[in-house]
Amino acid sequence: MSDTAFKPLDRNGIAARIARDIPEGWFVNLGIGIPTGVSxxxxxxxxxxxxxxxxxxxIGPAPAPxxxxxxxxxxxxxxxxxxxxxxxxxxxxxxxxxxxxxLDLCVLGAFEVAENGDIANWARSPNEPVKQxxxxxxxxxxxxxxxxxxxxxxxxxxxxxxxRVCSYPLTAKGVVRRVYTDLAVLDVTPDGFVVLxxxxxxxxxxxxxxTEAPLRxxxx
Amino acid sequence: MINKFVSTLxxxxxxxxxxATVLLAGFxxxxxxxxxxxxxxxGVRDLTLVANAGGRDDGPIAELLATERVRKIxxxxxxxxxxxxxxxxxxxLELEIVPQGTLAERIxxxxxxxxxxxxxxxADTLLAEGRETRVINGRNCLLExxxxxxxxxxxxxxxxxxxxxxxxxxxxxxNPIMAMAAKRTIVQTSHVVELGELPPAHIHTPGVFxxxxxxxxx
Numbered sequence: 001m002s003d004t005a006f007k008p009l010d011r012n013g014i015a016a017r018i019a020r021d022i023p024e025g026w027f028v029n030l031g032i033g034i035p036t037g038v039s040x041x042x043x044x045x046x047x048x049x050x051x052x053x054x055x056x057x058x059i060g061p062a063p064a065p066x067x068x069x070x071x072x073x074x075x076x077x078x079x080x081x082x083x084x085x086x087x088x089x090x091x092x093x094x095x096x097x098x099x100x101x102x103l104d105l106c107v108l109g110a111f112e113v114a115e116n117g118d119i120a121n122w123a124r125s126p127n128e129p130v131k132q133x134x135x136x137x138x139x140x141x142x143x144x145x146x147x148x149x150x151x152x153x154x155x156x157x158x159x160x161x162x163x164r165v166c167s168y169p170l171t172a173k174g175v176v177r178r179v180y181t182d183l184a185v186l187d188v189t190p191d192g193f194v195v196l197x198x199x200x201x202x203x204x205x206x207x208x209x210x211t212e213a214p215l216r217x218x219x220x
Numbered sequence: 221m222i223n224k225f226v227s228t229l230x231x232x233x234x235x236x237x238x239x240a241t242v243l244l245a246g247f248x249x250x251x252x253x254x255x256x257x258x259x260x261x262x263g264v265r266d267l268t269l270v271a272n273a274g275g276r277d278d279g280p281i282a283e284l285l286a287t288e289r290v291r292k293i294x295x296x297x298x299x300x301x302x303x304x305x306x307x308x309x310x311x312x313l314e315l316e317i318v319p320q321g322t323l324a325e326r327i328x329x330x331x332x333x334x335x336x337x338x339x340x341x342x343a344d345t346l347l348a349e350g351r352e353t354r355v356i357n358g359r360n361c362l363l364e365x366x367x368x369x370x371x372x373x374x375x376x377x378x379x380x381x382x383x384x385x386x387x388x389x390x391x392x393x394x395n396p397i398m399a400m401a402a403k404r405t406i407v408q409t410s411h412v413v414e415l416g417e418l419p420p421a422h423i424h425t426p427g428v429f430x431x432x433x434x435x436x437x438x
Contacts, residue, residue: 053320054247055390070249071377071389077248088389090396090424091247091272092328095321099341126346130274130305131317132297133347138321141340173344173360 006201058086274304331400383430
């Protein structure tokens with residue numbers, strides 16, 4: 001197969017593609033990694049409210065280096081600002097926002113997504129000595145919808161991260177609604193993955209060749 | 221006259237006991253670093269530490285763990301490059317990993333007198349292995365128990381002599397709920413205010429949850 005006919009999106013490209021699909025008025029939590037970049041691509045004037053699970057709702061733009069508030073960080077412990085209308089709350093209330101179904105959307109990074117909506121994003125093996133769960137399990141089951149942002153294939157041997165069944169330990173079962181990769185946008189449906197969008201120059205057949213799980217064309 | 225202020229770190233940390241469960245607040249900002257120094261200096265051992273994360277290679281949690289006086293840590297994640305990870309790998313530290321929202325809710329539940337609760341978080345994961353689950357309203361849920369502290373170490377921005385507190389911006393994080401969940405809540409505050417100075421509607425942690433307050437100017 002020829003790799004010259006198309007150019008995969010870079011990480012910012014994936015983030016920008018996601019931002020296009022977030023309507024005004026949604027409350028959104030962005031995970032660490034590719035998802036963090038999504039807020040930079042929401043068009044000015046479209047009011048989307050971003051939540052940080054450490055107790056912030058209404059994240060503003062990144063502060064200038066000389067404007068950093070040492071008391072105000074996001075879930076990655078990176079300095080942030082609060083936009084007008086934003087609010088602070090304690091950790092249990094902040095996770096109540098996530099777990100209680102008050103977020104319209106959560107976007108997480110992942111190692112793998114399966115065709116039934118399973119997500120694996122916290123461990124590469126059940127035997128990893130130290131665990132890095134953080135808030136992903138809470139966000140994955142609690143948000144109204146979960147989208148995943150990740151590269152379609154692994155960097156090393158190009159293995160598909162879009163799977164029939166996840167091979168890594170699950171973060172949550174059957175919760176992913178849509179996946180944005182550097183090659184395509186896939187909806188998770190009762191019939192498996194449906195291709196909503198592909199990057200220019202990529203054919204359905206070339207995409208399927210890079211994907212372990214069977215893909216379907218969008219009906220119509 | 222009620223006065224919860226103490227004047228020295230030693231006084232703040234008085235009567236800590238070996239084997240205590242210590243709730244340590246903070247998520248970056250909001251960590252009572254001075255009180256952690258007091259905990260280390262007190263020499264108490266066989267501790268169970270409850271914190272959001274297992275710390276790094278340096279910083280307050282790393283320093284505390286490096287004393288090897290913490291038997292077990294309950295937290296939502298451990299960085300692979302950290303004192304906690306090395307102690308765990310060497311068999312010198314027990315580790316209980318709890319999803320962050322479940323951790324917060326277990327602490328809140330302890331403070332609120334809730335004896336247990338069910339949540340879908342982690343119900344279909346490795347963390348649920350060997351534990352009680354139940355399908356509620358069609359969702360698989362995991363039984364979780366409260367986390368009580370013997371001691372909570374808390375950071376505040378302002379405090380009055382009744383122990384009413386405010387917390388600065390996202391430095392609030394675990395502070396109000398950990399203050400609720402411990403038998404003895406010890407606070408370090410950046411600022412001291414007169415009783416009545418804090419607007420009642422703007423008190424984040426009411427003094428009922430607080431036993432001792434130490435002024436540690438920022």
